[in-house]
Amino acid sequence: MISAFTGQQIRDAEQPLLDSGEGAVLMHRAAYGLAQVVAREVKSRRKLAGASVTVLAGKGNNGGDGLFAAAFLARRGMRTMAILTAGEAHPEGLAAFVAAGGRQLSLEAANVEELAVLCAGDDVIIDALLGTGARGGLRGASAELAAALQELHPRLVVACDLPSGLDANTGVVHWPVLDADVTVTFGGVKAGLMADPGEGCAGRVELVRIGIEDALEHCRPEIRRLASSDIGALLPDPGRRAHKYSRGVLGVVAGSPRFAGAAVLGVHAAALAGAGMVRYVGPREAAQLVLARTPEALWETDHPGRVQAWLLGSGVDGEEQLERARNAGASALAHELPVVVDAGALSLLPQRCPAHWILTPHAGELATLLTSLPSAGEVEVTRDDVESRPLHYVRQAAELTGATVLLKGATTLVSSPSGVVFSQSDGTAWMATAGSGDVLAGVLGALLAQSTELVRHDDGAYAALGLDPADRWAALAAVAASVHGRAGTLASADFEGGPLTASAIMRAVPRVIGSLNAEYDRTRP
Numbered sequence: 001m002i003s004a005f006t007g008q009q010i011r012d013a014e015q016p017l018l019d020s021g022e023g024a025v026l027m028h029r030a031a032y033g034l035a036q037v038v039a040r041e042v043k044s045r046r047k048l049a050g051a052s053v054t055v056l057a058g059k060g061n062n063g064g065d066g067l068f069a070a071a072f073l074a075r076r077g078m079r080t081m082a083i084l085t086a087g088e089a090h091p092e093g094l095a096a097f098v099a100a101g102g103r104q105l106s107l108e109a110a111n112v113e114e115l116a117v118l119c120a121g122d123d124v125i126i127d128a129l130l131g132t133g134a135r136g137g138l139r140g141a142s143a144e145l146a147a148a149l150q151e152l153h154p155r156l157v158v159a160c161d162l163p164s165g166l167d168a169n170t171g172v173v174h175w176p177v178l179d180a181d182v183t184v185t186f187g188g189v190k191a192g193l194m195a196d197p198g199e200g201c202a203g204r205v206e207l208v209r210i211g212i213e214d215a216l217e218h219c220r221p222e223i224r225r226l227a228s229s230d231i232g233a234l235l236p237d238p239g240r241r242a243h244k245y246s247r248g249v250l251g252v253v254a255g256s257p258r259f260a261g262a263a264v265l266g267v268h269a270a271a272l273a274g275a276g277m278v279r280y281v282g283p284r285e286a287a288q289l290v291l292a293r294t295p296e297a298l299w300e301t302d303h304p305g306r307v308q309a310w311l312l313g314s315g316v317d318g319e320e321q322l323e324r325a326r327n328a329g330a331s332a333l334a335h336e337l338p339v340v341v342d343a344g345a346l347s348l349l350p351q352r353c354p355a356h357w358i359l360t361p362h363a364g365e366l367a368t369l370l371t372s373l374p375s376a377g378e379v380e381v382t383r384d385d386v387e388s389r390p391l392h393y394v395r396q397a398a399e400l401t402g403a404t405v406l407l408k409g410a411t412t413l414v415s416s417p418s419g420v421v422f423s424q425s426d427g428t429a430w431m432a433t434a435g436s437g438d439v440l441a442g443v444l445g446a447l448l449a450q451s452t453e454l455v456r457h458d459d460g461a462y463a464a465l466g467l468d469p470a471d472r473w474a475a476l477a478a479v480a481a482s483v484h485g486r487a488g489t490l491a492s493a494d495f496e497g498g499p500l501t502a503s504a505i506m507r508a509v510p511r512v513i514g515s516l517n518a519e520y521d522r523t524r525p
């Protein structure tokens, strides 16, 4: 599992070392790690000696890291330039840089365009303007320089600790920001690198150890990300004595005559993700299409037999189907069954949901939900609000509804009502396609149906990940998001990285589950 921390948690972990006079050692480790990554990236493109690097250096320790890193790179034969943006710079960092032969220029309002053009052609730019000490975003000439460079599409940008302008705690971005290809972060991953829009600016994130990692192990992470080995430990494992009922039966109230495809995709995805059986509840027109695609499913118009979990809402339209969803929701509450609440069913929430109800809105649906919640204080929340502060709003929705909330996006965030947040980013941009969310709902429904019986994840599996059993629903939702994302990536790879349909994502689900299970069996302790 990857854990991400707030800037304050990182600073607290550093403090004892700073107090004992080891600040310079920490900075050298950070700078050396940064230089190593830059050198490796450049060498994958051309010869290091003679390659050009510009470091954009602010006046704080982030700038110091950048200047020390550039000094290392100068000694390895790179042509180095520093653009000092604050009229002053980290004194020891600047001295080391100058001693290594680096050239320095000062940024002023009058030379922004000239310097942008000068360094945009470099082999690599290091963004060391602001780090965890930033208050707000870039200002004045620094902001103009970042905007101008962004327009000029530099060859390679490496961010020092985090892209400047990104809030380390939340992923909120104060534009303009120079997008990084790689972010080299120190000591611990910053939470802002695992939540959009910040994650979208950071590129690939590499963690450099600087000696504070043991101290961070005792902190509660701000955000968690499941790795493939964690997912293997949480996936259902049928076992030899399993039968279709013990494997988990999922009831699905989805689709409508108008949106029948949502039912077709949800039911088939659930079957492919390992549900023992799927009972489809809906109108004849949709059921005929569902059964044509998934003959293994059962069709019931109104009174379904026993199920272990429900999937409600994808493509639900019209009073009749809404009524079925309402009834199924009431029955789930009465029998304490887990539920996926998607799309049309998001308007049917009880006053207080249990944590085993998992809401799966996209940003627009979350905005509508929050606006409609009386407990949110009659404030209008827009889609833009959610997209610019997804971490804040996913937590708020979970806290106010009592449900677990999975907010779909390029990075999917899941919050449990306790505020524990998971972030998964395993998919490709091609997955933003019609029906993709219906497939995710089906996969999650299948996992919930299987979660009550014959699965590996007793409380011990959660404890092994440092999780409270109460947060297991969020962990399961994160597993579903990851399986879905990996299926999209795998399916796109089948087309040389090309575009996808939701059906293609769905077909890749069994292969993803198979390979995650195989990896778990190979590597388990």
Ligand SMILES: NC(=O)C1=CN([C@@H]2O[C@H](COP(=O)(O)OP(=O)(O)OC[C@H]3O[C@@H](n4cnc5c(N)ncnc54)[C@H](OP(=O)(O)O)[C@@H]3O)[C@@H](O)[C@H]2O)[C@@H](O)CC1
Pocket (backbone or CB within 6 Å): 014, 018, 023, 026, 027, 028, 030, 058, 059, 060, 061, 062, 063, 065, 129, 130, 131, 132, 133, 134, 135, 136, 137, 138, 139, 160, 161, 162, 186, 210
């Ligand atoms: N601590 C350690 O031992 C280690 C720290 N490490 C590194 O240090 C980084 C944190 O360094 P930091 O605390 O010096 O803050 P940093 O992000 O460089 O900038 C703050 C400076 O900028 C200013 N400023 C603030 N906001 C601004 C704005 N919007 N626009 C313009 N200016 C603004 C502010 O000045 P002020 O305005 O307060 O006068 C202040 O001087 C961290 O990310 C990591 O890279 C590593 O080396 C490992 C060891």
Ligand SMILES: [K+]
Pocket (backbone or CB within 6 Å): 062, 127, 128, 129, 130, 131, 159, 160, 161, 162, 163, 164
């Ligand atoms: K930076």
